[in-house]
Amino acid sequence: MEFWVNQTFNGVSYAALLFLLGGGLTLIFGVMKIVNIAHGSFYLVGGYLGVALVAATGNFYLALLGAALAVAAGGVILERVFLRAVEGDDLRQMLLTMGIALFFQDACLLVWGGDPFNLRGPAYFAQSVKLGGFTFPILRLFMIAAAGVLFVVLWWFQEKTRAGAMVRAAIDNAEMTEALGINVPILKMAVFGLGAFLAGVAGVVGSAFMGIYPGLDFEILPYAFVVVIVGGMGSLSGAFVAALVLGLLDNFGKALFPEISYFTLFAPMAIVLAFRPTGLFGRA
Numbered sequence: 001m002e003f004w005v006n007q008t009f010n011g012v013s014y015a016a017l018l019f020l021l022g023g024g025l026t027l028i029f030g031v032m033k034i035v036n037i038a039h040g041s042f043y044l045v046g047g048y049l050g051v052a053l054v055a056a057t058g059n060f061y062l063a064l065l066g067a068a069l070a071v072a073a074g075g076v077i078l079e080r081v082f083l084r085a086v087e088g089d090d091l092r093q094m095l096l097t098m099g100i101a102l103f104f105q106d107a108c109l110l111v112w113g114g115d116p117f118n119l120r121g122p123a124y125f126a127q128s129v130k131l132g133g134f135t136f137p138i139l140r141l142f143m144i145a146a147a148g149v150l151f152v153v154l155w156w157f158q159e160k161t162r163a164g165a166m167v168r169a170a171i172d173n174a175e176m177t178e179a180l181g182i183n184v185p186i187l188k189m190a191v192f193g194l195g196a197f198l199a200g201v202a203g204v205v206g207s208a209f210m211g212i213y214p215g216l217d218f219e220i221l222p223y224a225f226v227v228v229i230v231g232g233m234g235s236l237s238g239a240f241v242a243a244l245v246l247g248l249l250d251n252f253g254k255a256l257f258p259e260i261s262y263f264t265l266f267a268p269m270a271i272v273l274a275f276r277p278t279g280l281f282g283r284a
Contacts, residue, residue, distance in 0.1 A: 002133075002134065003255075005134050006134070007251055007252055007255050008248065009134075009136060009140065010140070010251050011247045011248035011249075011250070011251035011252060012144060012244065012247060012248070013140035013141075013143050013144055013247075014247040014250065014251055015147075015243045015244045015245075015246065015247025015248065016143040016144045016146065016147035016148075016243070016247075017143055017147070017202060017205060017206055017209065017247075018223055018224075018227055018243040018246060018247050019147045019151065019227070019239055019240055019243035019244075020146070020147055020150065020198055020199075020201050020202035020205065021039075021043055021198070021199060021202040021206075021220065021223065021224045021227070022223070022224045022225075022226075022227025022228055022231070022239050022242070022243055023150070023151070023154065023195075023198050023227075023236055023239045023240070023243075024039065024042075024194065024195035024196065024197070024198030024199045024202075025039045025195060025199070025224045025225070025227070025228050026227065026228045026231060026232075026233060026234060026235065026236065026238070026239045027167075027191050027194060027195045027198075027234065027236070028191065028192055028195040029228050029233045029234070030233035030234020030235070032079075032083075032087075032188050032191065032192060033090075034083060034093050034097070034192075035090065035093060035094050035097070036093075036097050036195075037094060037097040037098045037100075037101050037221070038078070038097040038098075038100040038101040038104065039195070039199055039221060039224055040101065040199075040216075040217035040218055040219075040220055040221035040224065041100065041101045041104035041105065041217045042071050042074075042075060042195075042196045042199035042200060042203070043199045043200075043202050043203040043206065043216070043217060043220060044104065044105070044108055044203060044212065044216055044217035045070075045071055045074070045104055045108065045200070045203065046067045046068060046070075046071045046199060046200030046201065046202065046203025046204050047067075047117075047119070047203035047204060047206060047207035047212035047216075048108050048111070048112050048117070048203075048207075048212055049063075049066070049067035049070055049071070049200070049203075049204075050063045050064060050067040050119050050203060050204030050207055050208075051112075051117045051119045051207055051212065052112075053066050053067055054119055054120060054121075060119075060120075060121045060122050060125075060208075063119075063204065064201065064204045064205070067200050067203065067204050068197050068198075068200035068201045068204065069197070069200075070200070071196050071197065071199060071200030071203070072193045072194070072196045072197035072200060073193070074196065075192050075193050075195065075196025075197070076189055076190075076192065076193040076196070078100060078192075079188065079189050079192040079193070080189055082096060082100070083096065083097075083192070084185065084188075084189075101217060101218070104217070105214065105215070105217060105218075108214065109214050114213075114214055115213075116211050116212065116213035117207065117211060117212050117213070118207070118208070118211045118212075119204065119207040119208040119211075119212070120208075121139065121208045124138055125137075125138055125139040125142065125208065126138075126139075129141065139208060139209060140209075142205075143205055143209065146201070146205060147243075150198070150201070151236065151240050154236050155236055155237065158236055166182050166187055167187065167191060168234075169182070170182075170184055170187055170188070170191075206220075223246070223265075226242070226246060226265065226266065226268075226269050227239050227242045227243050227246060228242075228279075229269050229272070229273065229279060230242035230245070230246065230268055230269055230272050230279055230280060231243070231279050231280055231281055232278055232279025232280055232281040233278070233279065235279070235281035237281050238279055238280050238281030241280060241281070242279075242280065245268065246265060246268065249264050249265060249268060250264065250265045252264070253265060
């Protein structure tokens, strides 16, 4: 019993990190139709900035906000200066975002070196909560809570506000949305910044959870794309459900079948693509 409870809890906490990462990408992918290879770099830069800001301020939450806002600002600049010029050209977008990813990877290596870092959060992150004979680390509880709060806020924004209705309209038909007088380029820039913000949050939280090191951006990027593909482009609910399923499958797969753990992660994507190409919550 203890094994199943612990593995389920670990899987849910890992799913929270996957949602923070994949939720931002599903917005960018869904609204802008950009296969953003640089999304993992937003995670990497957010993690390194979080480490630097914690060292400078000693405050984890200030570092979390500062790093995420800095990554969001960088994402807005990249969208406005570089990506808008290649809008509609998938190949150029992929090559450009790949180049941006490699640039950020080398820049982080130049500034922070090749050694791994672990972000030091508040002292209580190292403690645990005991409930019914089971032990739950506070850091993992914080990850679950942060992902849950952000999901509720973003769902409310997307489903219950006028700005969210604009985003949904841009996902369905960008041309008709612009014909109605909505400034779609500004909307896309804001959505790209929001996606980068979520990746920055994931980077800071992830660096406290499993550290940060060169090359992690390309290691974690496939997980983000699996979340987007399984959940459906542009669907936050889909990203949330997909992250939960994949987090549990990945954790149980590594615990029970370590030799085929990648299969347990990517098999659901293949099955979903075979029977529902738009994803679980995606629309044609």
